[in-house]
Amino acid sequence: xxxxxxxxxxxxxxxxxxxxxxxxxxxxxxxxxxxxxxxxxxxxxxxxxxxxxxxxxxxxxxxxxxxxxxxxxxxxxxxxxxxxxxxxxxxxxxxxxxxxxxxxxxxxxxxxxxxxxxxxxxxxxxxxxxxxxxxxxxxxxxxxxxxxxxxxxxxxxxxxxxxxxxxxxxxxxxxxxxxxxxxxxxxxxxxxxxxxxxxxxxxxxxxxxxxxxxxxxxxxxxxxxxxxxxxxxxxxxxxxxxxxx
Amino acid sequence: xxxxxxxxxxxxxxxxxxxxxxxxxxxxxxxxxxxxxxxxxxxxxxxxxxxxxxxxxxxxxxxxxxxxxxxxxxxxxxxxxxxxxxxxxxxxxxxxxxxxxxxxxxxxxxxxxxxxxxxxxxxxxxxxxxxxxxxxxxxxxxxxxxxxxxxxxxxxxxxxxxxxxxxxxxxxxxxxxxxxxxxxxxxxxxxxxxxxxxxxxxxxxxxxxxxxxxxxxxxxxxxxxxxxxxxxxxxxxxxxxxxxxxxxxxxxxxxxxxxxxxxxxxxxxxxxxxxxxxxxx
Numbered sequence: 001x002x003x004x005x006x007x008x009x010x011x012x013x014x015x016x017x018x019x020x021x022x023x024x025x026x027x028x029x030x031x032x033x034x035x036x037x038x039x040x041x042x043x044x045x046x047x048x049x050x051x052x053x054x055x056x057x058x059x060x061x062x063x064x065x066x067x068x069x070x071x072x073x074x075x076x077x078x079x080x081x082x083x084x085x086x087x088x089x090x091x092x093x094x095x096x097x098x099x100x101x102x103x104x105x106x107x108x109x110x111x112x113x114x115x116x117x118x119x120x121x122x123x124x125x126x127x128x129x130x131x132x133x134x135x136x137x138x139x140x141x142x143x144x145x146x147x148x149x150x151x152x153x154x155x156x157x158x159x160x161x162x163x164x165x166x167x168x169x170x171x172x173x174x175x176x177x178x179x180x181x182x183x184x185x186x187x188x189x190x191x192x193x194x195x196x197x198x199x200x201x202x203x204x205x206x207x208x209x210x211x212x213x214x215x216x217x218x219x220x221x222x223x224x225x226x227x228x229x230x231x232x233x234x235x236x237x238x239x240x241x242x243x244x245x
Numbered sequence: 246x247x248x249x250x251x252x253x254x255x256x257x258x259x260x261x262x263x264x265x266x267x268x269x270x271x272x273x274x275x276x277x278x279x280x281x282x283x284x285x286x287x288x289x290x291x292x293x294x295x296x297x298x299x300x301x302x303x304x305x306x307x308x309x310x311x312x313x314x315x316x317x318x319x320x321x322x323x324x325x326x327x328x329x330x331x332x333x334x335x336x337x338x339x340x341x342x343x344x345x346x347x348x349x350x351x352x353x354x355x356x357x358x359x360x361x362x363x364x365x366x367x368x369x370x371x372x373x374x375x376x377x378x379x380x381x382x383x384x385x386x387x388x389x390x391x392x393x394x395x396x397x398x399x400x401x402x403x404x405x406x407x408x409x410x411x412x413x414x415x416x417x418x419x420x421x422x423x424x425x426x427x428x429x430x431x432x433x434x435x436x437x438x439x440x441x442x443x444x445x446x447x448x449x450x451x452x453x454x455x456x457x458x459x460x461x462x463x464x465x466x467x468x469x470x471x472x473x474x475x476x477x478x479x480x481x482x483x484x485x486x487x488x489x490x491x492x493x494x495x496x497x498x499x500x501x502x503x504x505x506x507x508x509x510x511x512x513x514x515x516x517x518x519x520x521x522x523x524x525x526x
Contacts, residue, residue, distance in 0.1 A: 013518070047518065047519075051356065052520075052521060053518040053519070054516060054518070071359070072359060072360050072361045072515075073356045073359055073360075073361075074356075075359060077356060079352075079353060079356055080522075081352075081521065081522045082520075082521075082522035083522045084522070085349045085350050085352070085521065086349075086350045087258060095350070098254055098257070098258065098350075099354060101250055101253070101254060102247065102250055102251070102254070102353075102354050102357035102358050103357050155522075
C-alpha cells in the first residue's frame, strides 16, 4: 500500500505565488483529479508532486520519503507534464526505448504494447516530428504508463485527442486501479476527470477551493451519458481495435 | 549505474547535435595545417625541414601579450584571431544539447533515473567526451596535413619554427616538445566547457559562452598563470620554452576549475525547477 501526501504546499515563482497552502493525499488504487482554469496552479502542483520542482514551504511525501530531502523524484513514476516533448528525429517506439533504458524491466514487447494501447501503430516508421498533435499527445500518454509505474501523473491528457480519448482515459484508469497504482490527473475539463477520478480537487490561484468525491457507480461521463452504459459507437469501435494495456 | 545509462543516452541522443562541430574540427585541423604550411613556405626554408610539432606550434601561436607602454606609445594592438577559431567552435558544440534536453524530452530520463546528480554528472561526462573527440579530430587533421606537406614526424620543434613563433621568453632552446600543450587542450577546454555548462543550465546559453570566450580573450591579451588559455599558446608553453608556463600548473588549475564547476553546477541542478516538457528536441 503506497501513499502520496502533499501538505501545505507553497511556492512562489518570480514574485507570483503559484501554490498557496495546497494539501492532498492519494493512495494505492486511487485516482485524484485536479480541475481548474489555466494558471490555477495544476501544472505547478504536478511538478512538485513528481519532484521537478521543490516547494518553498510544505512538503510532498511518497511512502514516508520526502521529496527534495530523502529522494529527488517519485520512484517508479510515469509523467506527462505540459507538452509531450520527444526527440523529433526518432519514431514512437525509439523514443520510448530511450526512456525505458533508464530503468529495468521494460522490454520491447511491453513498449510496443503501450504504443498500441494508446492507439498508435508500433510499426509506424514515421518520425515524431511528422506526428500530428493528437499522435504526440498519445505518445506522451504511452510514456507515462510505460513500465507499469506506481504513480502516474497526467497533465491535460486529452489535449488534442478526439472523442476516443475519453475511452482511452477510462481504460487507463481501470488499469491503474487493477494494478493498485495511483494517479494524479489534471484537466480543465471536469468531464474528463469524472470518467477517471475518485476525487476531484478544484483549484484557483494556487489554492484548493473545493473537493468533490466522485461516486464510481453513478459517475457521469461526457455528454450526460452514464459511464456504465454502452459506449458511443465510435468509442466502442476504437475499443475493439486497440489491445488492452 | 543510472549515471552510466544517462551517459549512454547522451552519447546516442547528443551525438547528432555535435556531429557538425566534430566535422568542423577535422576541417579546422586541415585548414590550420595548410595555413601553417604557408607560413613555413613563406619563411624560405624547405618544408621538409619542419616537424609535426612546428605545425602545432604555428597553429597555437599568439601575438605577444599586451604591453601597455607600447600601446601608449601608439603601437597597434595585435590580436591573433585564428587562435580563437578552434575554441569558439568547440565551446559552441555543447551549448545546445544539455539545456534543450532538460527543457525537452530529457526530463523523463531525469525522473526515471531518480537522481538529479546522476543527470548532471552524465552531462559533465558527455561534455568532456565531446572536448576529447574534438581535439583528437583536429590534431588528426593537422598531423595528416603536415604529413602531406612533407613534415618530419617529430614532437620536437625545429629551430626554424622557434624563430617564427612569438614568445615572451627570451630563452629559446630548439628541440622543445609540443606534447605538453597538446595534452593540455582537453583538460583545459573541458574545464571551461563545464563552467559554460553550469551557467547555461541555470541561466541561458550565451552568458556561459561569452564567459568562456572572454577568459580566452583575456588569456591572449595578458600572460598570467591563472588565465587558462595561456597554457594553450605555444609561445608561452613550458614544453616549447624553458621559461614558459609549466604543464603541471595548467593541469592543476584546469582540474580545480572543473571540480568547482561540477560542484557548483550540481548544487544548482539539485535545487532548480526543471521545466521539462516545454519543448521538443
